[in-house]
Amino acid sequence: AQKVTQAQTEISVVEKEDVTLDCVYETRDTTYYLFWYKQPPSGELVFLIRRNSFDEQNEISGRYSWNFQKSTSSFNFTITASQVVDSAVYFCALSEAGFGNEKLTFGTGTRLTIIP
Amino acid sequence: DTGVSQNPRHKITKRGQNVTFRCDPISEHNRLYWYRQTLGQGPEFLTYFQNEAQLEKSRLLSDRFSAERPKGSFSTLEIQRTEQGDSAMYLCASSPAGTSESDTQYFGPGTRLTVL
Numbered sequence: 001a002q003k004v005t006q007a008q009t010e011i012s013v014v015e016k017e018d019v020t021l022d023c024v025y026e027t028r029d030t031t032y033y034l035f036w037y038k039q040p041p042s043g044e045l046v047f048l049i050r051r052n053s054f055d056e057q058n059e060i061s062g063r064y065s066w067n068f069q070k071s072t073s074s075f076n077f078t079i080t081a082s083q084v085v086d087s088a089v090y091f092c093a094l095s096e097a098g099f100g101n102e103k104l105t106f107g108t109g110t111r112l113t114i115i116p
Numbered sequence: 117d118t119g120v121s122q123n124p125r126h127k128i129t130k131r132g133q134n135v136t137f138r139c140d141p142i143s144e145h146n147r148l149y150w151y152r153q154t155l156g157q158g159p160e161f162l163t164y165f166q167n168e169a170q171l172e173k174s175r176l177l178s179d180r181f182s183a184e185r186p187k188g189s190f191s192t193l194e195i196q197r198t199e200q201g202d203s204a205m206y207l208c209a210s211s212p213a214g215t216s217e218s219d220t221q222y223f224g225p226g227t228r229l230t231v232l
Contacts, residue, residue, distance in 0.1 A: 004158075033219045035220075037223070042225070043205065043225060043226050043228070044223060044224070044225040044226065045159070045207065045209075045223035046223075047220060047221070047222060047223075050219060050220050091158050091159075093158070095219060102147075102211070102218070102219045102221070103149065103161040103164060103172070104149075104151075104159070104161065104221060105161070106158030106159050106160070107158055108156070108157055108158050109156075109157075109158050
């Protein structure tokens with residue numbers, strides 16, 4: 001069975017600080033995808049990134065960066081120079097790949113509050 | 117290109133009543149998913165369609181729940197004889213099949229159900 005653990009329930013940082021959100025996953029599949037979604041107060045889940053299990057390259061997109069390490073089954077998300085607009089609940093998710101139904105298994109989320 | 121839309125956005129009903137929600141996916145997307153999210157939790161998979169075929173249902177989907185996608189476009193989720201435990205946010209997502217993006221699900225704004 002697949003499982004995603006986000007041990008940090010809530011994090012608060014002062015604006016412009018860097019913050020890292022942790023994600024640890026469990027799966028027996030050798031081929032899978034990892035995702036991060038953002039859920040602002042409006043409630044809509046916003047897709048941020050998808051990472052294939054065969055691609056361990058770190059990725060940077062503006063102030064966002066992701067660190068994927070298969071050895072520790074982790075897919076951590078760092079926001080650099082945080083802004084108030086980054087305040088939201090962030091979810092890490094996992095799906096099997098290649099079987100047609102790529103249903104997502106989500107973690108419980110990390111609520112991030114950026115203090116101005 | 118419009119995103120996934122869901123109606124209604126909010127629904128308040130009395131215990132025992134039936135409710136129906138609608139999801140309109142992104143137009144080229146032939147995969148459609150329903151998830152349920154309760155307070156403080158990540159979304160949980162309910163069911164999945166490829167075109168008009170319902171290919172998988174979670175054990176979370178009791179006999180009181182039924183979902184359809186009659187023409188492979190919009191989908192409806194009906195809950196009969198609602199119970200207070202059905203109170204949750206119901207999220208719909210869609211993804212394209214057969215492309216490099218087929219594993220990426222895009223979510224709608226959700227329908228928040230409150231059962232009194």
